[in-house]
Amino acid sequence: MYRQKHLFLLPGLLVLVAIIIFPLLFTIRVSFSSWDVFQPELDWIAGGNYGRLLEDARYWGALGRLMIMAVGTVLIQYILGFALALLVLGDLRARRFFRVLFLVPMMTTPVIMSVIWRTVFHESIGPLNGMLQALGLQGVPWLSEPALAFASVMMVEIWQWTPFMFLLLLAGLVSLPREPYLAARIDGAGPIRTFFAVTFPAMAGISIAAILIRLIEASKIMESVYVMTSGGPGTATETSTYYIYIRGLRDFQLGYASALSVTYLVIMIISLTIIAKVLVRLFVKDRT
């Protein structure tokens, strides 16, 4: 009976192989083929796609933009999320109401949310420019000027995912022991000193976890780019996932898109591993 216990793992294992291992291995295999719209074959072209990828400036440009967008949005989400969590942790009226309110963006379907924001940013009929003009200010080319379009996509990402940070950090704050705060008060520490000396270090573990989870998610940004800008103006908001989508499903270069995906996956695994180690080394003092 004891030896047969492993059999109970079999269904889960089979599902894992079917939905994760097989697609991953198949994608790796396809990345070494020239499968394309005009050549539907799993032939072997060795590293042809990977060689082409090295010279693809658009891919590397998209990766660079993604890095800036992911790191930028996650950092701002962290700061805002922390601030909101501290706010509702304190003596705030209608605290329960605000806790729920702050979670609404996260519960909105990304594509629908992007359509709504595209309308908000619309430069002639959108309410944002309408409000600015009502105040006597000039309308802003939110989605048609490269730098502003990039910032607009970031704003939407921040709006949608700050609640995730808020939720995790609030849970962390609620679970912190009260004794260090009592000690800090006895020592006469003010709120700022208490935050940097007690709260922030105590929250390091959960902060790193929240940042890493969000970085993983942010590195897959697609919906807001697809709906709001289609990667434009020019290539100003084109990110890796959107570029891979274009190559794979618009251009139907399945072999090449697979090579892009595999490379992207490897880069992300390495990058996130390094980031995690650096964050732990910097902020987690006691790793016993």
Next chain:
Amino acid sequence: MRSDKLLRTAKVLAASSALGLAAGMASAEDYTRFGIEKDMPGMCSYESIDAKDYSGRELTVITHAIPVIGEPTKLHAEQFSELTGADVEVVHVPFGDLFQRIMIPFQTGQDAYDVLFYASLWLGDYNPYLANVPEEYQSTAGMQALTDTTRDVGMWGGEMKQYIMDGDRHYLKYREDIFSDPDMQARFLEETGRELTVPETWEEYNEVARVFTGWDWDGDGDPNYGSAEVVKRDDLMFSAFISRAAPYAKHPDVGGGFFFDLETMEPLINNPGWVRGLELFVEAQESFPPGGTNFGLGDEIFSFGGGETLMSYSWDDALIQAQQADSPIRNDVRTQMLPGAREVWNRETGEWDTFEEPNRAAYITWGWTSAVAQSSSNKDMAFDYLCFFSNEANTRHDLQVGRFGVNPYRTGHFDADFWSDDLGWDRGMAEQYVETLERIDGYDNRVFDLRVPGVGQFMTSLAAGVAEAVAGQATPQEALDGVAEEWSRTVERIGKDRVREAYANVVEIEDAR
């Protein structure tokens, strides 16, 4: 569906009984309950299709999302099902996913769909997987009434592969009330030193658009603008750009290819004619409404159709929008062939040729089409469905519904009476609209979409390059040089002979006149 079959069986029995009781007193059934004005005779008519029995058989149709093309597909599928007893399943797919949803089953040998509705420029990729349209269907009255140009859209290598149910082309739309207003004419004369006329060239178009940008020329309290264009990358922008570049790069006396030199298969996309078109496309930005550089087709439709802009050009949709019963500019709009060019690049001599009368190029820009899969085991039923879909009664109905996306494609559709009498358009406007369509359809110097294997790759890289120029990330020459390089690499990957063979089909119909 079972109840449908029972209903049909009961209907057949009832009809048989009635016929038996009233022998010799044949009377045509009334099909107006399907929303048509009257059934029209022929092998695709309601009556003919009603006489067929496909009970117990299934037909699978893939089409665009509702409403454009998707809605008439669904409507006629339900009618076909009711008439024949067939079980028709309609799969709706957004445009961005439609190509691969059809292509993957083709490539992997699956018999996934019997009937396909798609963009006709994908024929270069799809043609090996499509069944030829049988002779009996080609001889129907509807097929015989196709204009030469729309018939050409269905042809591949001398065979009819696509069942034509739509006709598309780009043309100019403008506000006649503004162009004919003496105050507007005086203002334009004062600012430019020339008379206000409907643009004959793209330079004139940009000039008119610039003058009419940023002020309230329609008196509604909001500023108006000169031009609404499809500029959003990956949202059909490539078509808009081709419209602008065509008269500069398509020399009427030089055949052998517009996108490529058919002999060498060198891309022509970065020659001076194309670059001039892009320079003007970039220049036009200053006359767009706010956010105009991010306009997709929907934005263009609502900007011009809603009265915000003076001019526009693309498919029929913005015009239909402007002509809706509740439109503030109904009957104030007019149409004309796309503007032309007085300086045209001659790639044979390597020089610009001057034209007294502007050179124009009729751009036959894809359009929806339909076909039957070669792998289908229901070809008879599939062709009957397409035959029924586009019968005269259904087409007449569908042309009147803007959101359906079915535009004129038969000789009978080029009839001003239909637009003025049936739809209530201003007579002058209807006549000019029909004249524009006829002129485009019969024009000698014309450009067809690329229609070669991997056309998506060519068009997305073109759109990316043009978008970089529009965003100021590259000069027009640099942007198109980049596109040409990518096109060359794509041709190499696909195989030069393979692309040439496909492109020869396009060049053959382009150069036929």
